[in-house]
Amino acid sequence: MAEEYPINVNVKVYNEGIGNAFRKVAELGQKKEWTKLLETIDGDPQLINSCALVEKNTAHTLNTPLHHAALGSAPKEVFEQLLEMGSAKCLKNLAGETAYDIAAKSQLSQDILKLIEVPKEIKRKEAIIAKLEEGLHKVILGRVENLIKENGQALPQVAYLFEKGEFYYAVPGMYGGFRVTKNGDKGIVSSSWIRVCGGSGQEHEIDNDGNTKLVNEGFV
CATH class of the missing domain: 1.25.40.20 (Ankyrin repeat-containing domain)
Structure with a gap:
Protein backbone atom coordinates (compact mmCIF):
# COMPACT_ATOMS: atom_id res chain seq x y z
CA MET A 1 0.00 0.00 0.00
CA PRO A 119 20.21 9.09 1.13
CA LYS A 120 23.03 8.83 -1.42
CA GLU A 121 20.67 7.83 -4.25
CA ILE A 122 18.78 11.10 -3.85
CA LYS A 123 21.96 13.19 -3.88
CA ARG A 124 23.25 11.29 -6.91
CA LYS A 125 19.99 11.79 -8.83
CA GLU A 126 19.33 15.36 -7.72
CA ALA A 127 19.12 16.79 -11.25
CA ILE A 128 16.87 13.97 -12.50
CA ILE A 129 14.61 14.24 -9.45
CA ALA A 130 14.20 17.97 -10.13
CA LYS A 131 13.03 17.20 -13.68
CA LEU A 132 10.69 14.44 -12.49
CA GLU A 133 9.22 16.83 -9.94
CA GLU A 134 8.68 19.47 -12.60
CA GLY A 135 6.80 16.93 -14.73
CA LEU A 136 4.71 15.62 -11.84
CA HIS A 137 3.69 19.14 -10.85
CA LYS A 138 2.64 19.77 -14.44
CA VAL A 139 0.42 16.68 -14.35
CA ILE A 140 -1.15 17.63 -11.01
CA LEU A 141 -1.82 21.22 -12.03
CA GLY A 142 -3.19 20.03 -15.35
CA ARG A 143 -5.90 18.13 -13.49
CA VAL A 144 -6.65 20.13 -10.35
CA GLU A 145 -4.87 23.49 -10.45
CA ASN A 146 -7.99 25.23 -9.16
CA LEU A 147 -8.12 23.03 -6.06
CA ILE A 148 -4.39 23.34 -5.39
CA LYS A 149 -4.75 27.13 -5.42
CA GLU A 150 -7.97 27.07 -3.39
CA ASN A 151 -6.39 24.78 -0.78
CA GLY A 152 -3.14 26.75 -0.68
CA GLN A 153 -1.61 23.29 -1.09
CA ALA A 154 2.12 22.61 -1.31
CA LEU A 155 3.03 20.37 -4.26
CA PRO A 156 4.83 17.07 -3.51
CA GLN A 157 8.60 16.62 -3.44
CA VAL A 158 9.61 13.68 -5.61
CA ALA A 159 12.68 12.92 -3.48
CA TYR A 160 10.18 11.43 -1.01
CA LEU A 161 9.53 8.64 -3.53
CA PHE A 162 13.21 7.69 -3.56
CA GLU A 163 13.42 7.60 0.23
CA LYS A 164 10.06 6.18 1.27
CA GLY A 165 8.82 4.36 -1.85
CA GLU A 166 5.56 4.88 -3.71
CA PHE A 167 3.24 7.47 -2.22
CA TYR A 168 -0.31 8.75 -2.48
CA TYR A 169 -0.81 12.50 -2.74
CA ALA A 170 -4.36 13.38 -1.70
CA VAL A 171 -6.04 16.59 -2.82
CA PRO A 172 -8.89 17.75 -0.55
CA GLY A 173 -11.98 18.49 -2.62
CA MET A 174 -10.88 16.16 -5.42
CA TYR A 175 -12.27 13.07 -3.67
CA GLY A 176 -9.17 11.33 -4.89
CA GLY A 177 -5.55 12.04 -5.64
CA PHE A 178 -2.34 10.90 -7.27
CA ARG A 179 -0.48 7.61 -6.71
CA VAL A 180 3.17 8.07 -7.64
CA THR A 181 5.46 5.12 -8.37
CA LYS A 182 8.84 4.50 -9.99
CA ASN A 183 8.91 3.37 -13.61
CA GLY A 184 12.14 1.42 -13.47
CA ASP A 185 15.04 3.56 -14.67
CA LYS A 186 12.81 5.42 -17.13
CA GLY A 187 11.15 7.82 -14.69
CA ILE A 188 7.93 7.75 -12.68
CA VAL A 189 4.24 7.03 -13.16
CA SER A 190 1.33 9.09 -11.83
CA SER A 191 -2.07 7.38 -11.55
CA SER A 192 -4.88 9.75 -10.60
CA TRP A 193 -8.62 9.43 -10.17
CA ILE A 194 -11.71 11.01 -8.65
CA ARG A 195 -13.54 8.41 -6.55
CA VAL A 196 -17.00 9.86 -7.12
CA CYS A 197 -16.54 10.09 -10.89
CA GLY A 198 -16.51 6.77 -12.74
CA GLY A 199 -13.99 6.53 -15.55
CA SER A 200 -12.02 9.55 -14.29
CA GLY A 201 -8.73 7.69 -14.04
CA GLN A 202 -5.64 8.95 -15.83
CA GLU A 203 -2.16 7.45 -15.94
CA HIS A 204 0.81 9.58 -16.94
CA GLU A 205 4.40 8.55 -17.51
CA ILE A 206 7.02 11.15 -16.67
CA ASP A 207 10.50 10.57 -18.06
CA ASN A 208 13.83 11.63 -16.59
CA ASP A 209 13.77 14.85 -18.61
CA GLY A 210 10.41 15.85 -17.11
CA ASN A 211 8.38 15.08 -20.25
CA THR A 212 4.85 13.85 -19.54
CA LYS A 213 2.74 11.42 -21.54
CA LEU A 214 -0.86 10.32 -20.96
CA VAL A 215 -0.73 6.53 -21.43
CA ASN A 216 -4.09 5.40 -20.06
CA GLU A 217 -7.42 6.97 -19.11
CA GLY A 218 -11.04 6.17 -18.42
CA PHE A 219 -10.44 3.62 -15.66
CA VAL A 220 -12.21 3.69 -12.31
Missing part, protein backbone atom coordinates in the same frame (compact mmCIF):
# COMPACT_ATOMS: atom_id res chain seq x y z
CA ALA A 2 1.32 3.44 -0.94
CA GLU A 3 2.35 5.71 1.93
CA GLU A 4 0.34 8.92 2.18
CA TYR A 5 2.35 11.99 1.33
CA PRO A 6 2.30 14.60 4.14
CA ILE A 7 0.26 17.35 2.51
CA ASN A 8 0.26 20.95 3.70
CA VAL A 9 -2.74 23.21 3.08
CA ASN A 10 -4.61 26.22 4.45
CA VAL A 11 -5.91 25.51 7.95
CA LYS A 12 -9.49 26.16 6.78
CA VAL A 13 -9.36 23.02 4.60
CA TYR A 14 -9.37 20.72 7.64
CA ASN A 15 -11.47 20.63 10.78
CA GLU A 16 -10.31 22.49 13.87
CA GLY A 17 -8.98 19.35 15.57
CA ILE A 18 -6.56 18.56 12.75
CA GLY A 19 -5.41 22.16 12.51
CA ASN A 20 -4.73 22.22 16.24
CA ALA A 21 -2.74 18.97 16.08
CA PHE A 22 -0.49 20.29 13.30
CA ARG A 23 -0.06 23.59 15.13
CA LYS A 24 0.81 21.85 18.39
CA VAL A 25 3.59 19.80 16.81
CA ALA A 26 5.11 22.91 15.23
CA GLU A 27 4.87 24.89 18.46
CA LEU A 28 6.47 22.12 20.53
CA GLY A 29 9.31 21.96 18.03
CA GLN A 30 9.80 25.72 18.08
CA LYS A 31 9.82 25.70 21.90
CA LYS A 32 12.29 22.77 21.99
CA GLU A 33 9.91 20.73 24.14
CA TRP A 34 11.31 17.48 22.79
CA THR A 35 9.69 15.04 25.22
CA LYS A 36 6.20 16.43 24.60
CA LEU A 37 6.87 16.56 20.85
CA LEU A 38 7.82 12.89 20.75
CA GLU A 39 4.86 11.91 22.93
CA THR A 40 2.46 13.82 20.66
CA ILE A 41 3.78 12.16 17.51
CA ASP A 42 3.79 8.75 19.19
CA GLY A 43 0.07 9.27 19.89
CA ASP A 44 -0.61 10.15 16.24
CA PRO A 45 2.11 8.74 13.93
CA GLN A 46 0.67 10.60 10.92
CA LEU A 47 2.13 13.79 12.39
CA ILE A 48 5.73 12.62 11.95
CA ASN A 49 6.33 14.62 8.76
CA SER A 50 3.69 17.27 9.40
CA CYS A 51 4.14 21.03 9.07
CA ALA A 52 2.10 23.83 10.56
CA LEU A 53 -0.90 24.50 8.33
CA VAL A 54 -1.14 27.88 6.65
CA GLU A 55 -3.20 30.34 8.69
CA LYS A 56 -4.27 33.93 8.05
CA ASN A 57 -1.32 36.24 7.42
CA THR A 58 1.14 33.32 7.50
CA ALA A 59 2.86 31.32 4.78
CA HIS A 60 4.20 27.80 4.35
CA THR A 61 7.38 27.06 6.25
CA LEU A 62 7.31 23.33 5.50
CA ASN A 63 9.38 22.71 8.63
CA THR A 64 8.81 19.12 9.77
CA PRO A 65 9.63 17.86 13.29
CA LEU A 66 13.07 16.83 11.95
CA HIS A 67 13.65 20.39 10.74
CA HIS A 68 12.64 21.72 14.15
CA ALA A 69 15.07 19.32 15.83
CA ALA A 70 17.88 20.68 13.64
CA LEU A 71 16.82 24.30 14.15
CA GLY A 72 16.68 23.76 17.91
CA SER A 73 19.95 21.79 18.15
CA ALA A 74 18.12 18.87 19.76
CA PRO A 75 20.04 16.03 21.45
CA LYS A 76 21.05 13.07 19.30
CA GLU A 77 18.43 10.89 21.01
CA VAL A 78 15.64 13.11 19.66
CA PHE A 79 16.87 12.67 16.09
CA GLU A 80 17.13 8.92 16.62
CA GLN A 81 13.57 8.66 17.88
CA LEU A 82 12.16 10.84 15.11
CA LEU A 83 13.85 8.66 12.50
CA GLU A 84 12.54 5.50 14.16
CA MET A 85 9.05 7.02 13.95
CA GLY A 86 9.45 7.62 10.22
CA SER A 87 10.88 11.11 9.70
CA ALA A 88 11.85 11.73 6.08
CA LYS A 89 15.40 13.03 5.70
CA CYS A 90 14.87 14.31 2.16
CA LEU A 91 12.05 16.81 2.71
CA LYS A 92 12.95 20.45 2.15
CA ASN A 93 11.39 23.43 3.87
CA LEU A 94 10.32 26.60 2.07
CA ALA A 95 13.92 27.81 2.07
CA GLY A 96 14.92 24.66 0.19
CA GLU A 97 16.77 23.20 3.17
CA THR A 98 16.71 19.67 4.52
CA ALA A 99 17.20 19.05 8.23
CA TYR A 100 20.78 18.04 7.35
CA ASP A 101 21.43 21.42 5.69
CA ILE A 102 20.25 23.22 8.82
CA ALA A 103 22.24 20.95 11.14
CA ALA A 104 25.40 21.41 9.08
CA LYS A 105 25.07 25.22 9.21
CA SER A 106 24.55 24.99 12.97
CA GLN A 107 27.63 22.78 13.26
CA LEU A 108 25.83 19.97 15.05
CA SER A 109 27.85 16.85 15.86
CA GLN A 110 29.08 14.48 13.17
CA ASP A 111 27.02 11.73 14.81
CA ILE A 112 23.85 13.73 14.19
CA LEU A 113 24.88 14.68 10.65
CA LYS A 114 25.46 11.04 9.77
CA LEU A 115 22.04 10.13 11.15
CA ILE A 116 20.10 12.64 9.07
CA GLU A 117 22.19 12.69 5.90
CA VAL A 118 20.02 12.55 2.78
Whole structure:
Protein backbone atom coordinates (compact mmCIF):
# COMPACT_ATOMS: atom_id res chain seq x y z
CA MET A 1 0.00 0.00 0.00
CA ALA A 2 1.32 3.44 -0.94
CA GLU A 3 2.35 5.71 1.93
CA GLU A 4 0.34 8.92 2.18
CA TYR A 5 2.35 11.99 1.33
CA PRO A 6 2.30 14.60 4.14
CA ILE A 7 0.26 17.35 2.51
CA ASN A 8 0.26 20.95 3.70
CA VAL A 9 -2.74 23.21 3.08
CA ASN A 10 -4.61 26.22 4.45
CA VAL A 11 -5.91 25.51 7.95
CA LYS A 12 -9.49 26.16 6.78
CA VAL A 13 -9.36 23.02 4.60
CA TYR A 14 -9.37 20.72 7.64
CA ASN A 15 -11.47 20.63 10.78
CA GLU A 16 -10.31 22.49 13.87
CA GLY A 17 -8.98 19.35 15.57
CA ILE A 18 -6.56 18.56 12.75
CA GLY A 19 -5.41 22.16 12.51
CA ASN A 20 -4.73 22.22 16.24
CA ALA A 21 -2.74 18.97 16.08
CA PHE A 22 -0.49 20.29 13.30
CA ARG A 23 -0.06 23.59 15.13
CA LYS A 24 0.81 21.85 18.39
CA VAL A 25 3.59 19.80 16.81
CA ALA A 26 5.11 22.91 15.23
CA GLU A 27 4.87 24.89 18.46
CA LEU A 28 6.47 22.12 20.53
CA GLY A 29 9.31 21.96 18.03
CA GLN A 30 9.80 25.72 18.08
CA LYS A 31 9.82 25.70 21.90
CA LYS A 32 12.29 22.77 21.99
CA GLU A 33 9.91 20.73 24.14
CA TRP A 34 11.31 17.48 22.79
CA THR A 35 9.69 15.04 25.22
CA LYS A 36 6.20 16.43 24.60
CA LEU A 37 6.87 16.56 20.85
CA LEU A 38 7.82 12.89 20.75
CA GLU A 39 4.86 11.91 22.93
CA THR A 40 2.46 13.82 20.66
CA ILE A 41 3.78 12.16 17.51
CA ASP A 42 3.79 8.75 19.19
CA GLY A 43 0.07 9.27 19.89
CA ASP A 44 -0.61 10.15 16.24
CA PRO A 45 2.11 8.74 13.93
CA GLN A 46 0.67 10.60 10.92
CA LEU A 47 2.13 13.79 12.39
CA ILE A 48 5.73 12.62 11.95
CA ASN A 49 6.33 14.62 8.76
CA SER A 50 3.69 17.27 9.40
CA CYS A 51 4.14 21.03 9.07
CA ALA A 52 2.10 23.83 10.56
CA LEU A 53 -0.90 24.50 8.33
CA VAL A 54 -1.14 27.88 6.65
CA GLU A 55 -3.20 30.34 8.69
CA LYS A 56 -4.27 33.93 8.05
CA ASN A 57 -1.32 36.24 7.42
CA THR A 58 1.14 33.32 7.50
CA ALA A 59 2.86 31.32 4.78
CA HIS A 60 4.20 27.80 4.35
CA THR A 61 7.38 27.06 6.25
CA LEU A 62 7.31 23.33 5.50
CA ASN A 63 9.38 22.71 8.63
CA THR A 64 8.81 19.12 9.77
CA PRO A 65 9.63 17.86 13.29
CA LEU A 66 13.07 16.83 11.95
CA HIS A 67 13.65 20.39 10.74
CA HIS A 68 12.64 21.72 14.15
CA ALA A 69 15.07 19.32 15.83
CA ALA A 70 17.88 20.68 13.64
CA LEU A 71 16.82 24.30 14.15
CA GLY A 72 16.68 23.76 17.91
CA SER A 73 19.95 21.79 18.15
CA ALA A 74 18.12 18.87 19.76
CA PRO A 75 20.04 16.03 21.45
CA LYS A 76 21.05 13.07 19.30
CA GLU A 77 18.43 10.89 21.01
CA VAL A 78 15.64 13.11 19.66
CA PHE A 79 16.87 12.67 16.09
CA GLU A 80 17.13 8.92 16.62
CA GLN A 81 13.57 8.66 17.88
CA LEU A 82 12.16 10.84 15.11
CA LEU A 83 13.85 8.66 12.50
CA GLU A 84 12.54 5.50 14.16
CA MET A 85 9.05 7.02 13.95
CA GLY A 86 9.45 7.62 10.22
CA SER A 87 10.88 11.11 9.70
CA ALA A 88 11.85 11.73 6.08
CA LYS A 89 15.40 13.03 5.70
CA CYS A 90 14.87 14.31 2.16
CA LEU A 91 12.05 16.81 2.71
CA LYS A 92 12.95 20.45 2.15
CA ASN A 93 11.39 23.43 3.87
CA LEU A 94 10.32 26.60 2.07
CA ALA A 95 13.92 27.81 2.07
CA GLY A 96 14.92 24.66 0.19
CA GLU A 97 16.77 23.20 3.17
CA THR A 98 16.71 19.67 4.52
CA ALA A 99 17.20 19.05 8.23
CA TYR A 100 20.78 18.04 7.35
CA ASP A 101 21.43 21.42 5.69
CA ILE A 102 20.25 23.22 8.82
CA ALA A 103 22.24 20.95 11.14
CA ALA A 104 25.40 21.41 9.08
CA LYS A 105 25.07 25.22 9.21
CA SER A 106 24.55 24.99 12.97
CA GLN A 107 27.63 22.78 13.26
CA LEU A 108 25.83 19.97 15.05
CA SER A 109 27.85 16.85 15.86
CA GLN A 110 29.08 14.48 13.17
CA ASP A 111 27.02 11.73 14.81
CA ILE A 112 23.85 13.73 14.19
CA LEU A 113 24.88 14.68 10.65
CA LYS A 114 25.46 11.04 9.77
CA LEU A 115 22.04 10.13 11.15
CA ILE A 116 20.10 12.64 9.07
CA GLU A 117 22.19 12.69 5.90
CA VAL A 118 20.02 12.55 2.78
CA PRO A 119 20.21 9.09 1.13
CA LYS A 120 23.03 8.83 -1.42
CA GLU A 121 20.67 7.83 -4.25
CA ILE A 122 18.78 11.10 -3.85
CA LYS A 123 21.96 13.19 -3.88
CA ARG A 124 23.25 11.29 -6.91
CA LYS A 125 19.99 11.79 -8.83
CA GLU A 126 19.33 15.36 -7.72
CA ALA A 127 19.12 16.79 -11.25
CA ILE A 128 16.87 13.97 -12.50
CA ILE A 129 14.61 14.24 -9.45
CA ALA A 130 14.20 17.97 -10.13
CA LYS A 131 13.03 17.20 -13.68
CA LEU A 132 10.69 14.44 -12.49
CA GLU A 133 9.22 16.83 -9.94
CA GLU A 134 8.68 19.47 -12.60
CA GLY A 135 6.80 16.93 -14.73
CA LEU A 136 4.71 15.62 -11.84
CA HIS A 137 3.69 19.14 -10.85
CA LYS A 138 2.64 19.77 -14.44
CA VAL A 139 0.42 16.68 -14.35
CA ILE A 140 -1.15 17.63 -11.01
CA LEU A 141 -1.82 21.22 -12.03
CA GLY A 142 -3.19 20.03 -15.35
CA ARG A 143 -5.90 18.13 -13.49
CA VAL A 144 -6.65 20.13 -10.35
CA GLU A 145 -4.87 23.49 -10.45
CA ASN A 146 -7.99 25.23 -9.16
CA LEU A 147 -8.12 23.03 -6.06
CA ILE A 148 -4.39 23.34 -5.39
CA LYS A 149 -4.75 27.13 -5.42
CA GLU A 150 -7.97 27.07 -3.39
CA ASN A 151 -6.39 24.78 -0.78
CA GLY A 152 -3.14 26.75 -0.68
CA GLN A 153 -1.61 23.29 -1.09
CA ALA A 154 2.12 22.61 -1.31
CA LEU A 155 3.03 20.37 -4.26
CA PRO A 156 4.83 17.07 -3.51
CA GLN A 157 8.60 16.62 -3.44
CA VAL A 158 9.61 13.68 -5.61
CA ALA A 159 12.68 12.92 -3.48
CA TYR A 160 10.18 11.43 -1.01
CA LEU A 161 9.53 8.64 -3.53
CA PHE A 162 13.21 7.69 -3.56
CA GLU A 163 13.42 7.60 0.23
CA LYS A 164 10.06 6.18 1.27
CA GLY A 165 8.82 4.36 -1.85
CA GLU A 166 5.56 4.88 -3.71
CA PHE A 167 3.24 7.47 -2.22
CA TYR A 168 -0.31 8.75 -2.48
CA TYR A 169 -0.81 12.50 -2.74
CA ALA A 170 -4.36 13.38 -1.70
CA VAL A 171 -6.04 16.59 -2.82
CA PRO A 172 -8.89 17.75 -0.55
CA GLY A 173 -11.98 18.49 -2.62
CA MET A 174 -10.88 16.16 -5.42
CA TYR A 175 -12.27 13.07 -3.67
CA GLY A 176 -9.17 11.33 -4.89
CA GLY A 177 -5.55 12.04 -5.64
CA PHE A 178 -2.34 10.90 -7.27
CA ARG A 179 -0.48 7.61 -6.71
CA VAL A 180 3.17 8.07 -7.64
CA THR A 181 5.46 5.12 -8.37
CA LYS A 182 8.84 4.50 -9.99
CA ASN A 183 8.91 3.37 -13.61
CA GLY A 184 12.14 1.42 -13.47
CA ASP A 185 15.04 3.56 -14.67
CA LYS A 186 12.81 5.42 -17.13
CA GLY A 187 11.15 7.82 -14.69
CA ILE A 188 7.93 7.75 -12.68
CA VAL A 189 4.24 7.03 -13.16
CA SER A 190 1.33 9.09 -11.83
CA SER A 191 -2.07 7.38 -11.55
CA SER A 192 -4.88 9.75 -10.60
CA TRP A 193 -8.62 9.43 -10.17
CA ILE A 194 -11.71 11.01 -8.65
CA ARG A 195 -13.54 8.41 -6.55
CA VAL A 196 -17.00 9.86 -7.12
CA CYS A 197 -16.54 10.09 -10.89
CA GLY A 198 -16.51 6.77 -12.74
CA GLY A 199 -13.99 6.53 -15.55
CA SER A 200 -12.02 9.55 -14.29
CA GLY A 201 -8.73 7.69 -14.04
CA GLN A 202 -5.64 8.95 -15.83
CA GLU A 203 -2.16 7.45 -15.94
CA HIS A 204 0.81 9.58 -16.94
CA GLU A 205 4.40 8.55 -17.51
CA ILE A 206 7.02 11.15 -16.67
CA ASP A 207 10.50 10.57 -18.06
CA ASN A 208 13.83 11.63 -16.59
CA ASP A 209 13.77 14.85 -18.61
CA GLY A 210 10.41 15.85 -17.11
CA ASN A 211 8.38 15.08 -20.25
CA THR A 212 4.85 13.85 -19.54
CA LYS A 213 2.74 11.42 -21.54
CA LEU A 214 -0.86 10.32 -20.96
CA VAL A 215 -0.73 6.53 -21.43
CA ASN A 216 -4.09 5.40 -20.06
CA GLU A 217 -7.42 6.97 -19.11
CA GLY A 218 -11.04 6.17 -18.42
CA PHE A 219 -10.44 3.62 -15.66
CA VAL A 220 -12.21 3.69 -12.31
